[in-house]
Amino acid sequence: MSIRKTITDKVWNSLPEMPTLGATIDIPVYVIHNGLYKEDYFFIFDFEEFVAKSRGGLFVRPRLQVWAGRDDFDRGVFARQFRESFASEFEAARTALRNDDTKNRGWFTWDFGFDVFTANISQFLANILLLVALSAGKLALSSIALPKWLKGKSDTEKLEASIQDTQTKVDTALKRMAIRIHPHLMRHAFREDIVPKTLTAEDDAWPLPADIVEHLGDGRTQSRW
Numbered sequence: 001m002s003i004r005k006t007i008t009d010k011v012w013n014s015l016p017e018m019p020t021l022g023a024t025i026d027i028p029v030y031v032i033h034n035g036l037y038k039e040d041y042f043f044i045f046d047f048e049e050f051v052a053k054s055r056g057g058l059f060v061r062p063r064l065q066v067w068a069g070r071d072d073f074d075r076g077v078f079a080r081q082f083r084e085s086f087a088s089e090f091e092a093a094r095t096a097l098r099n100d101d102t103k104n105r106g107w108f109t110w111d112f113g114f115d116v117f118t119a120n121i122s123q124f125l126a127n128i129l130l131l132v133a134l135s136a137g138k139l140a141l142s143s144i145a146l147p148k149w150l151k152g153k154s155d156t157e158k159l160e161a162s163i164q165d166t167q168t169k170v171d172t173a174l175k176r177m178a179i180r181i182h183p184h185l186m187r188h189a190f191r192e193d194i195v196p197k198t199l200t201a202e203d204d205a206w207p208l209p210a211d212i213v214e215h216l217g218d219g220r221t222q223s224r225w
Contacts, residue, residue: 069189
């Protein structure tokens with residue numbers, strides 16, 4: 001059997017087996033502004049509870065809970081950076097979990113064993129997870145199916161086309177995603193500057209976790225699990 005045929009079997013025949021999703025688990029995401037410029041920010045993804053449930057073999061329904069100190073940044077640029085950062089941190093967590101004793105790791109289970117395609121496949125899976133987390137379940141399911149117009153294309157072309165199509169759907173959903181203003185992050189974002197009167201922090205916001213506060217000045221995207 002050729003390598004191309006094997007890739008086709010493992011990717012296009014396996015991905016459509018969308019799991020039944022269980023309980024909803026929040027994935028807190030903190031948008032940290034580390035400069036006075038509105039486009040100067042990085043992300044901290046809190047996968048802790050999500051990974052804990054996945055280690056138990058559960059396909060939970062993720063839900064993004066995004067906190068920031070300001071929301072006047074370009075949403076198109078934000079969507080792309082969020083998507084790329086999420087995919088990178090998701091893969092980091094997936095790689096770390098490969099050494100777990102259990103073979104069933106929920107969303108982190110899929111591993112097709114072809115290193116040359118690992119980055120693309122991981123990115124594709126992260127995008128599917130993002131669509132589900134953005135309450136776009138129907139879009140997620142339609143993203144997995146192989147469009148008819150891709151029949152006859154090479155495996156690389158099929159994968160690249162599906163990734164691009166899914167990315168477009170993810171970015172559209174991310175642009176509309178609700179972003180909550182956290183008072184601590186707002187103070188951190190504006191430092192000595194005057195906070196705009198149009199910006200209001202959530203009254204019921206929980207205090208930031210201590211380890212998040214500890215990394216406010218790091219300046220690089222990261223995740224905890």
